[in-house]
Each structure stands twice: as C-alpha cells, then as structure tokens.
Amino acid sequence: MNIKLFQELAHIIDKDIIVEYGKCFEAEIDFKTIRIPKHIENDFEDALHPYLLIDLGFNYHLYCNDYVFKFLHELGHIVNGFIDIDVYSLEVYALKDLWDKGKTSEYKCISIYMNTVEEMYANMWAYDFIKSNRSYIKRLTKEIRNV
Numbered sequence: 001m002n003i004k005l006f007q008e009l010a011h012i013i014d015k016d017i018i019v020e021y022g023k024c025f026e027a028e029i030d031f032k033t034i035r036i037p038k039h040i041e042n043d044f045e046d047a048l049h050p051y052l053l054i055d056l057g058f059n060y061h062l063y064c065n066d067y068v069f070k071f072l073h074e075l076g077h078i079v080n081g082f083i084d085i086d087v088y089s090l091e092v093y094a095l096k097d098l099w100d101k102g103k104t105s106e107y108k109c110i111s112i113y114m115n116t117v118e119e120m121y122a123n124m125w126a127y128d129f130i131k132s133n134r135s136y137i138k139r140l141t142k143e144i145r146n147v
C-alpha cells in the first residue's frame with residue numbers, strides 16, 4: 001500500500017491531516033490523524049462488505065474499492081468533526097454491552113454501528129466526495145491496485 005497516495009488525497013481536504021499505518025482503519029478527530037492498515041483483514045472485510053454495497057442510487061463501487069472507501073469514510077469523520085459525541089458514546093456503550101453478553105451477531109453489530117449518526121455522516125461524506133471526484137477516485141483506486 002502506497003501511503004503517499006492517501007496523504008495526497010487527505011491534503012486536498014486539509015493540509016494538517018496526518019495519515020499513518022495502523023492496525024485498522026481509524027480516525028482520531030482531535031489530532032486530525034487517520035490510520036490505515038498495510039494489509040486488509042479478510043474477516044472484517046467480509047462482515048462489512050454488504051454495507052459497502054448498499055444501493056443509494058449511486059454505485060460508487062464503479063469508482064473505488066472497499067479500501068479506498070474506508071479511507072474516505074475516515075476522512076469524513078475528520079471533516080465532520082464530532083456531530084453528537086454524547087449520543088455516539090451511549091450507542092457504542094450499549095452495543096458493546098450487547099456484544100459482550102453475546103446477544104448480537106457480528107453482522108447485526110456492524111449494522112447497528114453503521115447506523116449511528118457519526119458513522120452515517122462519515123459514509124455520506126465519502127459518497128458525496130466520490131460523486132464529485134469520480135475520475136480522480138477511479139484513477140487512485142487503479143494506482144493502489146497496481147502497487
């Protein structure tokens with residue numbers, strides 16, 4: 001994975017954003033830092049995949065792969081900032097509780113998580129960015145595949 005391509009993309013949005021390697025995709029909003037994995041975990045990929053194919057009347061899969069989409073999702077978190085962190089914290093706490101008690105499946109867990117306000121808005125930002133930058137995103141996705 002060529003991290004420079006993602007740094008360039010982040011810097012189009014905000015020159016202060018830092019992109020570094022981490023264990024998984026994550027955004028630290030306070031520090032404007034995005035972490036991306038060097039390798040994609042297949043389990044996670046499989047569980048999340050159906051949610052990346054939700055039809056919103058715009059087939060973004062024609063323009064990017066899951067890896068690029070997940071990066072844009074994290075970028076969306078940074079751009080949006082905290083929307084309602086109190087509600088989000090409660091939702092994540094409740095979800096973790098259900099998970100710990102074995103009361104929810106991985107699929108259901110991801111479904112609920114993806115519908116929290118913060119996650120939904122990060123996805124919406126990613127969809128909009130792809131829509132407005134189709135050829136750039138297509139080129140970037142191709143370049144990543146070739147690295």
Ligand SMILES: [Zn+2]
Pocket residue numbers: 073074077118119122
């Ligand atoms: Zn997220």
